[in-house]
Amino acid sequence: MSCFILEQAGIDAPETLADVLAAAETIRDAGIMQHPVAMVSGAGWNLAQEFVNLYLGHGGSFFEPGSAAPAINNDAGLATLEALKALTSFSNPDYLTFDSNSIQALWEAGEVALMLHWGSRGAGILSGDNAAPEIVEATVLAAAPTVEGQSRPATTLWWDGFTIAANTSDADAEASFLAMLNGITPERVAANSELAVWLGEGYQPTPASAGVIASAEGGAAPYPMTPYMGLMHTALGDNLAGFLQGTASAEETLETIEAAYVTAARAQGFLN
Amino acid sequence: MKHRTFxxxxxxxxxxxxxxxxxxxxxxxxxxxxxxxxxxLRTVENCGPFGCTEETVIDRAATEELRAAQPLGRFAGLSNYTDRNHLAFSELGVMWERSDSFADFTRRAMTLPFWRAMAFTLTFTFVVTPLVLLLGLAIALGVNALPRAFRGPTIFVSLLPMIVTPLIGSLILFWMVDSRGVLGAALQTLMNDPNLSLKASPTLTWIMLMVYGVWSSAPFAFIVFYAGLQTVPEEPLEAAMIDGASRWQRIRYVVIPHLMPLAVFITLMQLMDNFRVFEPIVGFQAQANATSLSYNIFNYLRGDAAQFGAAATTSMLTILGVVVLLTPVLMRTWRDFNRKGH
Incomplete structure (x- = not known):
């Protein structure tokens, strides 16, 4: 969020989804910006990721417990669609083509006031390589908003780790493990704090990681790692745009997404 | 030629x-x-940096055994062709029952990936192909009428759209039509509508993609027609002039009939090329408003679970579509060939 614009409009830093929407409305009504909100809402994978974030924030789960059967056609799904529509109504009309690079550019050009963006982009914006100093100064990274009545921020945590293949020889595995451990010593982590959000000893949070850390502390969920989640993500990405453009109702959209997912999950052997 | 030699x-x-x-x-x-x-599938306890959860994972060893027993996967007959991703007959039936008008049925059918892609692919093919022929012929006639000294540079400039890689060409146009790009901003000022966006409206996106299609393919038709124009014999043209034919009449009754075989060739190539339309959809990030069969194949194959069956089925249907499209043109050529004396 941009603290200068929030001050100019006389609003406190938004914490919930309703706060974000109210702030956007105030900024628009005050005539400061016509399209104050940006999110990674390009049709396809990106838009699906926004749905995943908001849906988990609404307390939803994607599948029937212990099964690959879809379970998004419910109140949380409907509320998520409405939230997406409300947020994108404050976005530039091109929002269905927005990827992570294009909204970062919008921010650096000072054309938006509130942005739901990937935490990994914080460092790039704050480095000031592409943005004017006043934009960098106004940029505040905060936790993803929570949904009313829910506790965890509407976002997912993506993290990297090490893997060693099971068929590696013991000697190679040991050497690789030592090399990788050497790469995350507290000194090395401390020396490279601004490059990533490290999940280990020696890490000092920087302004660039403040949002990610706050979301994690708020109890944000990791991205669901079930094997059929990728198919759900694709089904979401292919079918959300119709709802936002008004060619399909929310109920129809959720039904279409479930039907698309079931077709793919059958062909991939997850459902019969 | 003897059969053996042949x-x-x-x-x-x-x-x-x-x-x-x-x-x-x-x-x-x-x-x-x-x-x-x-x-x-089996359920395991998975511990990550954010706590432990019960998670479903694929039992690799057991799945590997199934895979070794049947390397191609499970035989499914034509089910890939009839499922929701492709011909979707049963889904269409349900939609027909639920719709209150034909327009409502069309709107619902446009959520089915194959029919949605087909609608754009066919429209694109049948709009772009004739426009490419016309524009190519017009440029060729124009260039041919230029004084010799100007022809070389003009040909070079006219060929540029074909030389630009399609993905790069569409990306450049994509930036230009952005609401902050030179064309997008100019349109907003001209129409006096700050919310006008070429990328947001399905209709405008379709028009933009087709304009791009014509822009990038017209040079191909142009250069073929231009080469053909060099072979138009002088005598019938002079005879037509003596008979008092205007420039238009000379083109209509002498030049165009002479170029007809080339027009058939360009039509064939363009029908095939346009039916496979792909790059502009990716370049313009237009998948919200327009998808094509080739885009669907791409979409099935990327992502963390590549859907080979669905991609293969769409590929087969694309081939079938090309065959259906080309048959009338090929039959015509074959009849002409037979008539010309064998």
């Missing part, structure tokens, strides 16, 4: 065609009849 003459191309066309198409067809194995 056989040895054609053999190298025959081998190449079998290796590089027939076998791959055959293997894609076989793939399209199969779906993945049943995945053996």
């Amino acid at each position: 056989f040895w003459f054609i053999l190298p191309s025959l081998i190449a065609m079998i290796l590089f066309i027939a076998l791959p198409v055959g293997s894609v067809f076989v793939q399209s009849l199969h779906v993945e194995h049943e995945q053996v």
Whole structure:
């Protein structure tokens, strides 16, 4: 969020989804910006990721417990669609083509006031390589908003780790493990704090990681790692745009997404 | 030519065609009849940096056993062709019952990936192909009428859109039509509508993609027609002039009939090329408003679970579509060929 614009409009830093929407409305009504909100809402994978974030924030789960059967056609799904529509109504009309690079550019050009963006982009914006100093100064990274009545921020945590293949020889595995451990010593982590959000000893949070850390502390969920989640993500990405453009109702959209997912999950052997 | 000589003459191309066309198409067809194995799932406790959870994972060893027993996957007959991703007859039936008007039925059918892609692909093909022919001919006639000294540079400039890689060309236009790009901003000022966006409206996106299609393919038609114009004989043109034919009449009754075989050739190439439209959809990030069969194939194959069966089925249907499109043109050529004396 941009603290200068929030001050100019006389609003406190938004914490919930309703706060974000109210702030956007105030900024628009005050005539400061016509399209104050940006999110990674390009049709396809990106838009699906926004749905995943908001849906988990609404307390939803994607599948029937212990099964690959879809379970998004419910109140949380409907509320998520409405939230997406409300947020994108404050976005530039091109929002269905927005990827992570294009909204970062919008921010650096000072054309938006509130942005739901990937935490990994914080460092790039704050480095000031592409943005004017006043934009960098106004940029505040905060936790993803929570949904009313829910506790965890509407976002997912993506993290990297090490893997060693099971068929590696013991000697190679040991050497690789030592090399990788050497790469995350507290000194090395401390020396490279601004490059990533490290999940280990020696890490000092920087302004660039403040949002990610706050979301994690708020109890944000990791991205669901079930094997059929990728198919759900694709089904979401292919079918959300119709709802936002008004060619399909929310109920129809959720039904279409479930039907698309079931077709793919059958062909991939997850459902019969 | 003797049959034996003909056989040895054609053999190298025959081998190449079998290796590089027939076998791959055959293997894609076989793939399209199969779906993945049943995945053996089990629940494990998974501990990450944010706590431990019960998680479902694929039992790799058990799934690997199934895979070794049947490397192609489970045989599924034509189910890939009839499922929701492709012809979707049962889904269309349900939609028909639920709709209160034909427009409502069309709107619902446009959520089915195959029919949605087909709608754009066919519109694109049948709008772009004739426009490319017309524009190509017009540029060729124009360039041919220029003084010799100007022709070289003009030809070079006219060919540029074809030289630009399609993905790069569409990306450049994509930036230009952005609401902050030179064309997008100019349009907003001209129409006096700050919310006008070429990328947001389905209709405008379709028009933009087709304009791009014509822009990038017209040079091909132009250069073929221009080459053809160099072979138009002088005598019938002079005779037509003496008979008092205007410039338009000379073009209509002498030049165009002479160029007809070239027009058939360009039509064939363009029908095939346009039916495979792909790059502009990616370049313009237009998948919210327009998808094509080739885009669907791409979409099935990327992502963390590549859907080979669905991709293979769409590929086969694309080939079938090209055959259906080309048949009338080829039949016409064949009839002309037979008429010309054999």
